[in-house]
Amino acid sequence: MTGPSMLRLRRILWVGLVAAAFATAAYAQEDVRCLSCHGKPGFRKTLPSGQVLELFVDPNLLRLSVHKDKHCVDCHADVSEVPHPVTPQPVNCRRCHYNGNTSGAPQLAKYLEFERSVHGKALAAGNPKAPTCQDCHGSHFILPGSDPRSRVFRANIPQVCGTCHLKIFAEYEASIHGKALAKGNPDAPVCTSCHGEHNIEKPEETTSTVNPRHVANTCAKCHDKVVIMEKYGVNAEQVATYEESFHGIANEFGVLKAANCASCHTAHDILPPSDPRSSVNPANIPKTCGKCHPGANANFANGRIHIDAKDKSAGIVYWVALGFKILTLSTLAGLFIHIGLDLYRKIRNHQKAGGAKPGAPSSEIQP
Amino acid sequence: MTKQRRVPMVERMSLWQRVVHGILILAILMLVVSGLALVYHQHGWAQALIAAMGGLGGRAVVHKAGAVLLVLVGLSHLLSLMVSPRYRRDMRESVPRLSDLRQGWSGVLWRTTGKGQPPRYGRFTPMQKFQYWGLLACCLVMGASGAVLWSPQASVGLLSKRFVDLMLVVHSSQAQVIFILFILWHLYDIHLAGGNFPMNPAWLTGKMREDLFKAQHGAEWDAMQKGTKE
Numbered sequence: 001m002t003g004p005s006m007l008r009l010r011r012i013l014w015v016g017l018v019a020a021a022f023a024t025a026a027y028a029q030e031d032v033r034c035l036s037c038h039g040k041p042g043f044r045k046t047l048p049s050g051q052v053l054e055l056f057v058d059p060n061l062l063r064l065s066v067h068k069d070k071h072c073v074d075c076h077a078d079v080s081e082v083p084h085p086v087t088p089q090p091v092n093c094r095r096c097h098y099n100g101n102t103s104g105a106p107q108l109a110k111y112l113e114f115e116r117s118v119h120g121k122a123l124a125a126g127n128p129k130a131p132t133c134q135d136c137h138g139s140h141f142i143l144p145g146s147d148p149r150s151r152v153f154r155a156n157i158p159q160v161c162g163t164c165h166l167k168i169f170a171e172y173e174a175s176i177h178g179k180a181l182a183k184g185n186p187d188a189p190v191c192t193s194c195h196g197e198h199n200i201e202k203p204e205e206t207t208s209t210v211n212p213r214h215v216a217n218t219c220a221k222c223h224d225k226v227v228i229m230e231k232y233g234v235n236a237e238q239v240a241t242y243e244e245s246f247h248g249i250a251n252e253f254g255v256l257k258a259a260n261c262a263s264c265h266t267a268h269d270i271l272p273p274s275d276p277r278s279s280v281n282p283a284n285i286p287k288t289c290g291k292c293h294p295g296a297n298a299n300f301a302n303g304r305i306h307i308d309a310k311d312k313s314a315g316i317v318y319w320v321a322l323g324f325k326i327l328t329l330s331t332l333a334g335l336f337i338h339i340g341l342d343l344y345r346k347i348r349n350h351q352k353a354g355g356a357k358p359g360a361p362s363s364e365i366q367p
Numbered sequence: 368m369t370k371q372r373r374v375p376m377v378e379r380m381s382l383w384q385r386v387v388h389g390i391l392i393l394a395i396l397m398l399v400v401s402g403l404a405l406v407y408h409q410h411g412w413a414q415a416l417i418a419a420m421g422g423l424g425g426r427a428v429v430h431k432a433g434a435v436l437l438v439l440v441g442l443s444h445l446l447s448l449m450v451s452p453r454y455r456r457d458m459r460e461s462v463p464r465l466s467d468l469r470q471g472w473s474g475v476l477w478r479t480t481g482k483g484q485p486p487r488y489g490r491f492t493p494m495q496k497f498q499y500w501g502l503l504a505c506c507l508v509m510g511a512s513g514a515v516l517w518s519p520q521a522s523v524g525l526l527s528k529r530f531v532d533l534m535l536v537v538h539s540s541q542a543q544v545i546f547i548l549f550i551l552w553h554l555y556d557i558h559l560a561g562g563n564f565p566m567n568p569a570w571l572t573g574k575m576r577e578d579l580f581k582a583q584h585g586a587e588w589d590a591m592q593k594g595t596k597e
Contacts, residue, residue: 243409246519249405249408249423250423252408253408253417253422253423254422255423293520293524295524296523296524297524299523299524299525299526299527299528300523300524300528301528302527302528302529303527303528303529303530303531303532304528304529304532305528307532309532309536314532315529316529316533317529317532317533317536320533320536320537320540321536321540324536324537324540324541324543324544325540327540327544328540328543328544328547331544331547331548331552332547334552335547335548335551335552335555338552338555338556338560339555339560341475341478341479342478342560342561344478344479345477345478345479345481348481349481352481366478366485366560366561366562366582366583367474367485367486367487367488367492367561367582367583367585
């Protein structure tokens with residue numbers, strides 16, 4: 001490269017570098033301007049409704065979050081003047097969070113799932129209680145789901161959902177699943193394990209994971225896995241035995257009033273059968289069955305509900321089934337022996353007759 | 368055609384017996400089709416059958432209608448035994464005897480060794496007797512367990528979950544035995560074996576070929592020739 005052109009390139013590089021430095025400084029300047037108010041602890045506003053709006057933002061927390069490189073106006077894009085002549089609108093995460101974005105956000109289309117979900121539909125319908133992204137993920141201190149400090153970290157999910165779903169959260173906390181989670185059990189299901197995350201739908205929706213059509217499949221995600229169930233002494237055949245029961249077959253053929261897992265075990269306050277408060281404690285079975293079968297009595301509890309005729313735990317049912325299996329196979333063997341003997345004699349007679357006339361009556365007719 | 372007509376035939380079933388046999392076939396087909404479809408509900412063919420019957424509810428109607436039909440066949444059989452000398456004669460002929468065991472065994476020996484003469488059976492072969500009484504016994508078991516399963520909800524309340532489970536296993540397992548023993552085996556024994564292929568027409572025309580009759584019911588043929596039987 002010749003001297004003058006080298007010089008020109010250097011100039012261009014310098015100009016670029018200085019411009020970039022100024023731009024960064026300008027951004028930083030913006031943040032400083034924002035924080036001159038929002039950085040003061042106790043900065044809040046009382047709305048005409050009496051509701052207090054906390055407006056303090058801890059810049060240190062933001063710098064620890066996944067958005068540590070972002071500046072205030074990256075998200076609060078409608079703010080350009082201080083003080084704000086109009087009330088700033090809630091942040092729209094979709095500015096960056098869409099499939100194909102160039103801002104470095106994950107290439108996911110979760111917001112599309114959210115739009116189709118019960119929460120998204122409520123939001124679109126103008127329901128003021130409907131959650132937005134921030135209600136679950138937080139706003140300035142958003143962390144990846146794998147970080148235990150994240151609001152959407154597995155173990156924190158019930159609390160986040162419980163912010164709105166108070167009664168269900170209380171039921172869940174007392175349930176066998178909730179207690180297991182509290183003990184730090186990584187197998188314990190949280191809300192999203194059964195309901196999904198961004199795609200949560202009403203149970204009435206046919207595609208919902210908790211629709212009566214799909215409840216058994218949803219529970220089966222864990223309950224028919226021997227590797228998980230054997231750790232807790234729970235029979236992994238419960239799903240299969242349900243599917244072979246009157247209820248399971250009816251459900252399979254679209255009779256949705258037939259009981260599914262949740263009909264008997266309940267959805268959120270599931271307790272082990274040994275717990276006297278459990279809906280499937282033997283003492284409570286008549287009452288539980290009585291929800292659909294009026295007048296259900298103690299005879300409903302006399303026998304196993306999840307019976308597996310192929311397992312010795314079925315008692316007499318197992319032995320009778322085994323006996324019939326032997327009988328069926330013996331009968332089949334008898335038929336084959338009968339046919340075999342007939343064929344053998346037919347072939348021998350045919351050979352004796354010299355094989356000259358295949359199909360001659362003498363070799364065919366047999367008593 | 369003329370040649371075929373000249374084949375000598377022997378009467379085997381009366382018109383009434385053929386009508387009842389036809390209704391029995393219909394009842395058992397209804398029961399087997401709707402029953403096996405439920406037992407094998409996870410298979411595509413069973414699901415197609417259930418759909419063809421109008422879903423689970425329709426399947427239950429077909430099964431219960433088949434059961435009622437079978438009970439009616441049983442009742443008509445009892446009535447026939449009371450009023451018809453022919454039925455009573457057949458009933459006497461079908462009583463199992465020790466000679467049936469001997470003849471059955473000699474049949475096995477003749478097939479395996481080829482020594483001696485093939486056994487000469489009476490009006491009913493040992494296998495036919497076994498099938499008649501076996502089917503009767505099975506139907507009683509199926510009837511009793513089926514009555515319990517007619518309304519499982521009422522039965523659980525009246526008896527117990529355990530007992531209804533037991534009846535369910537008995538009913539569905541016994542059905543498979545019946546299918547093998549009284550459908551497959553009967554079809555083989557009567558319609559395929561012993562030169563009857565493609566079928567023994569007695570269930571339609573009431574008559575079977577004389578040469579086959581002689582071979583399969585030798586003792587009965589002898590008795591008929593002596594004039595001791597019609």
